[in-house]
Amino acid sequence: MAGSQKAKGKAEQAKGKAKEAMGRAVGNERMEAEGRMEGAQGDARQAKEKTKDVFKH
Template sequence: MATGKKAKNVGKTLKGKTKEVTGKAVGNESLEMKGRAEQAAGDAKQTVQKAKDTLKH
């Protein structure tokens, strides 16, 4: 996986986790849900990149 893309995807996952935890802490369900969605998007992109790398080799 390209290092830049991997870092971007991991960053998106971590940003989502931060939003989720913050949302839970302050009781903001909307922020919590946005965080979960962002995590899922980051994880999905990582999976796609890993699959592309597997097919290249």
């Protein structure tokens, strides 16, 4: 389960970065902000899973 959550976090980070870049390229501030938010969600998910791993060992 943890592996799938880590993968989901990485996917959210990548999707967020792409969306942010696309929003910046077309001048859409809302899309850029949504991309930053999705990236932050991915970062949070990754941090949570890393914390779990630390306490697991």
